[in-house]
Amino acid sequence: MKDKKERPGERRTWSLLPKALRPRIEVQTQEERPVVAIIGAGPAGMEAAIQIARQSCQVLLFEANADLALNLQNKYKLFPDMSDAQTLAQGMMLALEHPLITVYRQTPIKHVVQVENFHWQVFTEDNRVFKATAVLLCTGYEVFDARRKEELGYGIYNGVITSLELENMFKQEHISTLTGDSPKRVVFLQCVGSRDEKVGNRYCSKVCCVTAVKQAIELKRMHPETEVYVFYMDLRMWGKGFEEMYRVAQEQYNIRFVRGRISEAAGTFDGGVQIKAEDTLIGKPLKMRTDLLVLMLGMEASCGTKQLAKSCGIVGDYGFAGSLDPHLNDNHTHRKGLFLAGTCKRPMSLTDVIADARSAAMEIINYLSKQ
Amino acid sequence: MSKRYWNQYQKEIADDRYFYERSCIRQSFFPGSEAAFLKILREELGKDIHDDVNQHTCTGIGYHSDVVPFETTMTVVARLFSLMTQAGYENYVPSCVTSFGVFTEIVETWKEQPALLEKTRKLLKETTGREFNIPKNIVHPSDIIYKFRFELRDRMKYRLVNRYTGKPLKVVEHIGCHYAKIFPKHGVGNAEFPYVLAGMIEAWGGEVIDYPERRHCCGFGFRQYLVQQNRGYSLANTQKKFESMQPYEPDFILTNCPGCSMFMDKWQYVIAEMENKTYDKDGYGIPVLTYEELAGLLLGYDPWTLGLQLHQVQSERLMDKIGIPYNKNEKFKGVSGKLLPYPEKPEHLKV
Numbered sequence: 001m002k003d004k005k006e007r008p009g010e011r012r013t014w015s016l017l018p019k020a021l022r023p024r025i026e027v028q029t030q031e032e033r034p035v036v037a038i039i040g041a042g043p044a045g046m047e048a049a050i051q052i053a054r055q056s057c058q059v060l061l062f063e064a065n066a067d068l069a070l071n072l073q074n075k076y077k078l079f080p081d082m083s084d085a086q087t088l089a090q091g092m093m094l095a096l097e098h099p100l101i102t103v104y105r106q107t108p109i110k111h112v113v114q115v116e117n118f119h120w121q122v123f124t125e126d127n128r129v130f131k132a133t134a135v136l137l138c139t140g141y142e143v144f145d146a147r148r149k150e151e152l153g154y155g156i157y158n159g160v161i162t163s164l165e166l167e168n169m170f171k172q173e174h175i176s177t178l179t180g181d182s183p184k185r186v187v188f189l190q191c192v193g194s195r196d197e198k199v200g201n202r203y204c205s206k207v208c209c210v211t212a213v214k215q216a217i218e219l220k221r222m223h224p225e226t227e228v229y230v231f232y233m234d235l236r237m238w239g240k241g242f243e244e245m246y247r248v249a250q251e252q253y254n255i256r257f258v259r260g261r262i263s264e265a266a267g268t269f270d271g272g273v274q275i276k277a278e279d280t281l282i283g284k285p286l287k288m289r290t291d292l293l294v295l296m297l298g299m300e301a302s303c304g305t306k307q308l309a310k311s312c313g314i315v316g317d318y319g320f321a322g323s324l325d326p327h328l329n330d331n332h333t334h335r336k337g338l339f340l341a342g343t344c345k346r347p348m349s350l351t352d353v354i355a356d357a358r359s360a361a362m363e364i365i366n367y368l369s370k371q
Numbered sequence: 372m373s374k375r376y377w378n379q380y381q382k383e384i385a386d387d388r389y390f391y392e393r394s395c396i397r398q399s400f401f402p403g404s405e406a407a408f409l410k411i412l413r414e415e416l417g418k419d420i421h422d423d424v425n426q427h428t429c430t431g432i433g434y435h436s437d438v439v440p441f442e443t444t445m446t447v448v449a450r451l452f453s454l455m456t457q458a459g460y461e462n463y464v465p466s467c468v469t470s471f472g473v474f475t476e477i478v479e480t481w482k483e484q485p486a487l488l489e490k491t492r493k494l495l496k497e498t499t500g501r502e503f504n505i506p507k508n509i510v511h512p513s514d515i516i517y518k519f520r521f522e523l524r525d526r527m528k529y530r531l532v533n534r535y536t537g538k539p540l541k542v543v544e545h546i547g548c549h550y551a552k553i554f555p556k557h558g559v560g561n562a563e564f565p566y567v568l569a570g571m572i573e574a575w576g577g578e579v580i581d582y583p584e585r586r587h588c589c590g591f592g593f594r595q596y597l598v599q600q601n602r603g604y605s606l607a608n609t610q611k612k613f614e615s616m617q618p619y620e621p622d623f624i625l626t627n628c629p630g631c632s633m634f635m636d637k638w639q640y641v642i643a644e645m646e647n648k649t650y651d652k653d654g655y656g657i658p659v660l661t662y663e664e665l666a667g668l669l670l671g672y673d674p675w676t677l678g679l680q681l682h683q684v685q686s687e688r689l690m691d692k693i694g695i696p697y698n699k700n701e702k703f704k705g706v707s708g709k710l711l712p713y714p715e716k717p718e719h720l721k722v
Contacts, residue, residue, distance in 0.1 A: 150563040266585060267581055268583050269583075
C-alpha cells in the first residue's frame with residue numbers, strides 16, 4: 001500500500017513485489033558507524049568523502065561513470081594559477097583510498113528514499129539498495145549542447161569547436177585546424193548557453209569568462225604568432241587573480257577583446273569560418289574569417305542532478321537542485337538528512353566547489369552528531 | 372547536408388485537397404511557375420487543388436511597408452479564408468512566401484489574442500457579410516513539392532547531373548525570409564539550415580552549396596527596395612551574396628520566394644551593366660529558377676511554357692548541361708503562335 005504520508009521522491013513500490021524479486025539490501029553499518037551516501041564522484045563528492053571519512057564516518061561514494069572526476073580530468077590547466085588539473089585529480093583520488101570510503105564506480109543511482117527515523121535508502125540502477133544516515137548529492141553539471149545554438153554552426157563546420165575540445169587539444173599539446181595547420185587566427189565566443197533567453201538559460205555560468213582568458217593565454221604560449229580574439233558581453237572577473245589574468249592577456253599576449261555577440265558563423269571556401277558580429281564599443285558591424293571558432297560552453301544541470309532533484313522534490317532553478325536557503329543553509333535541503341554540494345546547485349568554479357564540499361561535510365558531521 | 376539538423380524540424384504538410392492562393396508579383400515576373408505548380412499537382416501527383424477566381428491580395432507588401440494597418444490585413448486575409456471555407460477546403464497554400472508569413476503570423480496572433488480574431492470576424496461580417504474558418508493546415512507550395520520530391524523524382528526525365536562530367540550540378544538554394552525566419556517551427560529544417568529546397572536538390576541528383584553568405588538577405592528586404600533612396604542597399608546585399616558564392620561556381624540558384632527570385636536574377640543585369648562584372652566565368656550570369664520551374668524542367672515540360680525566356684539570366688547553358696532539349700526558334704513565340712518582339716540585348720551580360 002502506498003504510504004499516505006509519502007513525501008515527494010519516496011518510492012516504496014518495490015515492497016509490493018514478491019520477495020524473490022525485491023532489490024537486494026546491502027547493509028553497510030559495521031561497528032555502527034554512521035553511513036553517508038555520496039552520489040557523484042566529481043571534485044565535490046570526492047572532497048566531501050575525504051573530509052567525512054576523516055571524521056570516522058563511513059562513506060559510500062557512488063559514481064555513474066567508470067572514471068571519477070570526469071569533468072576535472074577533461075581539463076588541462078586550472079585558473080588562475082595554471083596548476084595542472086591531472087595532478088589535482090590524482091591527488092584527490094589518492095586521498096579516497098581511505099579505509100572508511102567505499103567507491104562504487106559505474107553505479108548510477110535511480111532514486112533515494114527517506115525511511116523511518118530520517119534514515120535513507122539509496123537505490124541503484126541495478127536494483128541494489130544501500131542504507132545511509134545521510135545523503136549528499138554531488139551530481140554536478142554537464143556542459144551546454146552547442147548544437148542548440150544552430151546559428152553558430154557547431155557540428156556543421158569543422159572549424160567550430162567547443163572549449164572542451166580545445167582543452168583536449170591542450171592536453172595533447174597540439175592545436176591545429178582540420179588540415180593539420182597551426183591556426184593563424186582563433187576566435188573565442190563567450191556565453192554559449194549562458195545568459196541566453198533563447199535557450200532558456202538566463203543565468204551566468206561564472207567560469208567561462210576566465211576560462212576563455214586562460215585558454216587564450218595558453219594558446220598564445222603555444223602559438224605566439226596566432227591572432228586571438230575574445231568576443232564577450234561583459235567580462236566577469238570576480239575571483240582571486242582573475243582580473244590580473246585578464247590584464248596579462250591584453251598586455252603581455254596581445255589578446256584582443258571585442259564587446260559583441262557573434263550572430264552567425266558560416267563555412268568559407270578555404271575551410272575556415274566566417275563570423276558576423278557587432279563591435280558594440282564602436283557601434284559597427286564586423287565580419288571576420290577565422291581558422292577556429294571556440295564556443296565557451298555554459299553549465300547546465302546534469303541528467304543525474306535533474307533526475308534526483310525531481311525524485312527528491314528539491315528542484316531549484318533551471319533543473320538544478322534547490323538548497324534550503326542561499327545564505328546559512330546552502331548545503332541543506334528541506335528534506336532532513338539530504339544535503340547538497342557543488343555544481344548540482346548552480347554553476348561554480350572548482351575553488352568554490354571544493355570549499356562548498358568541505359562546508360557540506362561539516363554540516364553533515366554536525367547533523368550526524370545530533371542523530 | 373548530412374550534418375544538418377533539419378530532420379529535427381519537420382512540419383505537418385497536408386496530403387491532398389489544397390486551396391491555392393496566387394502571388395501578386397509572381398504572375399508578372401515568373402508567369403509559368405504557378406501554372407506549372409498546378410499542373411504538377413493535378414497531373415503528376417493527382418491532387419485536388421482549388422484555384423479560386425475571386426482571390427485577391429493578402430496585402431503583404433503593403434503590410435510590411437507599413438502602408439496597410441494590421442487590422443486591415445487581418446480582415447483581407449479573413450476574406451481569403453472565407454473563400455477557402457466557401458469552396459469547402461481546409462488546407463491553405465499561398466504561392467508567395469510573404470503571404471505564407473502573413474497567414475502564419477495572423478493565425479498565431481489569433482491564437483494568442485482571441486479578441487482580435489473576434490474583431491476580425493465582426494469586421495468581415497459587417498463589410499462583406501462573409502464568415503470563415505481558420506485553415507487546419509497552412510503550407511507553402513515548396514513544402515508540398517518537398518513532401519512529394521521522391522514521387523516526382525520517379526516521374527522525372529532528367530537529373531541534376533552535368534552530362535559532360537557526370538558530376539552533380541552545384542546549386543545555391545535561397546529561402547525567403549518569411550518562410551521560416553518569422554516562425555522557425557513552420558519551416559522544414561527551421562530558420563538556420565532550412566531544408567525545403569535543399570531536400571529537392573539532393574533528391575533530384577544535385578549538390579547543395581553552402582557558402583558564407585547563404586543566410587544573407589537576397590536584396591529585396593522591402594524598405595531597401597521600395598524606398599528608392601535605399602536601393603543601393605538592396606543592390607549591395609545581392610552583390611555581397613554573389614561575391615560570396617562565386618568561388619563555388621554554382622550552376623544555378625534555386626529559390627522559393629518571389630522577391631528572392633526577382634532580385635537575384637535582375638540585379639545580375641544591373642551589376643553587369645554598372646560594373647561589367649558577372650558571377651560566372653563566361654559572362655552569362657548564374658540562372659535563377661523557381662522550384663516549380665526546376666521541377667517542370669526535370670519532368671520534361673517545355674522551357675518556354677515554363678517562362679524561362681522571361682528571366683534576365685538565360686537558362687540555355689544550364690539546359691545544355693542537363694541535356695534538356697529546347698527549340699530556339701520558339702523561345703519568343705506567344706500563346707497565339709505569333710513571334711513576340713525580341714528583347715534588347717544587354718551591353719555586358721551575355722544572353
